[in-house]
Amino acid sequence: MSLAFLFPGQGSQIKGMGAEVFNRFPDLVEQANKEVGYSLSDICLEDPNSQLGQTQFTQPALYLVSYLEAQKHLEDGQSPGLAAGHSVGEFAALAFAGCMSFIDGLRMVSKRGEIMSKVSGGGMAAVIGLDVEVIRSTLTESGIDQVDLANFNSPGQIVLSGPANQIQSILTPLKDAGARMVVPLKVSGAFHSRMMQSPANEFENFLKDFSFSNPNFPVYSNVEASPYQSADAIAPLLVSQIHSSVLWSDTIIRMRNDGADEFLECGPGNVLSKLLRQIP
Structure with a gap:
């Protein structure tokens, strides 16, 4: 070991x-x-x-x-x-x-x-307590087409990355889909996207x-x-x-x-x- x-x-x-x-x-x-x-x-x-x-x-x-x-x-x-x-x-x-x-x-x-x-104009948000497939379907159903799944930190914590306006737009739909928390991150860019x-x-x-x-x-x-x-x-x-x-x-x-x-x-x-x- x-x-x-x-x-x-x-x-x-x-x-x-x-x-x-x-x-x-x-x-x-x-x-x-x-x-x-x-x-x-x-x-x-x-x-x-x-x-x-x-x-x-x-x-x-x-x-x-x-x-x-x-x-x-x-x-x-x-x-x-x-x-x-x-x-x-x-x-x-x-x-x-x-x-x-x-x-x-x-x-x-x-x-x-x-x-x-x-690179400006980007943002990131951590999604806590929501299955990855539900995240993907919520993005699709909400017409969010430029946001990527950036960090698979743990099964219960997935970070999204993309244009700041689309990150902002998806916060409420993800909460409505059952996420325990959706937390915008204090970053200066859309990393890993x-x-x-x-x-x-x-x-x-x-x-x-x-x-x-x-x-x-x-x-x-x-x-x-x-x-x-x-x-x-x-x-x-x-x-x-x-x-x-x-x-x-x-x-x-x-x-x-x-x-x-x-x-x-x-x-x-x-x-x-x-x-x-x-x-x-």
């Missing part, structure tokens, strides 16, 4: 994150600040200009904190047998598994955040300048809910991930079937740890 590391995605960021690990790994923090050209650590710790919630800053900030948290656990004697990251968290998982260097991973998430932040196709194309061109290595242990892809099979598969799947669904529930089920019996969340908060209890 194996210990699995999990790396959180956007929404887990919180001011003050990273305080312990920044003191423990000052050289890596200095490298990160130098690479991005601003004090990423200050944004994590103090967020003086309220940038932590902006995608172009959130993504590198989460990457830095999550990667260093994993390094801390490794130094403390906890070594993973497998790993996965939710959305942008997948980059920290891959870097920690040796698929790319720490700095290359930071460059990737910085560009990813920058590209994704340019067809609105992200153009950013994905730009990101594909950006990744052509990077090389990848096979992971030192299995890392599970959001897009396929299965381990990366080779270094060659990494770039195409990271590109697809931007506009595809995050199959998180299936990923956790597959990891358990592959021997994961303990999970450790590497990063701020406990969003993924809470989801574990909702996934049978």
Whole structure:
């Protein structure tokens, strides 16, 4: 049986994150600040200009904190047998598994955040306690044709993504269909939806300048809910991930079937740890 590391995605960021690990790994923090050209650590710790919630800053900030948290656990004697990251968290998982260097991973998430932040007019909403087929039929019956099912976080929590006006229009029909809650998310774009196709194309061109290595242990892809099979598969799947669904529930089920019996969340908060209890 194996210990699995999990790396959180956007929404887990919180001011003050990273305080312990920044003191423990000052050289890596200095490298990160130098690479991005601003004090990423200050944004994590103090967020003086309220940038932590902006995608172009959130993504590198989460990457830095999550990667260093994993390094801390490794130094403390906890070594993973497998790993996965939710959305942008997948980059920290891959870097920690040796698929790319720490700095290359930071460059990737910085560009990813920058590209994704340019897309406006989108929104997302979490649907709690409604079967996926009922969600699909409600979308169809309501004439909502541009909203995608973005995150399958657990059987009882599915996130929708698409144009903000269509997200707003579907809130009441979903409640009427029996959803326990429908919660609009505080995000700056329609992540993991067809609105992200153009950013994905730009990101594909950006990744052509990077090389990848096979992971030192299995890392599970959001897009396929299965381990990366080779270094060659990494770039195409990271590109697809931007506009595809995050199959998180299936990923956790597959990891358990592959021997994961303990999970450790590497990063701020406990969003993924809470989801574990909702996934049978």
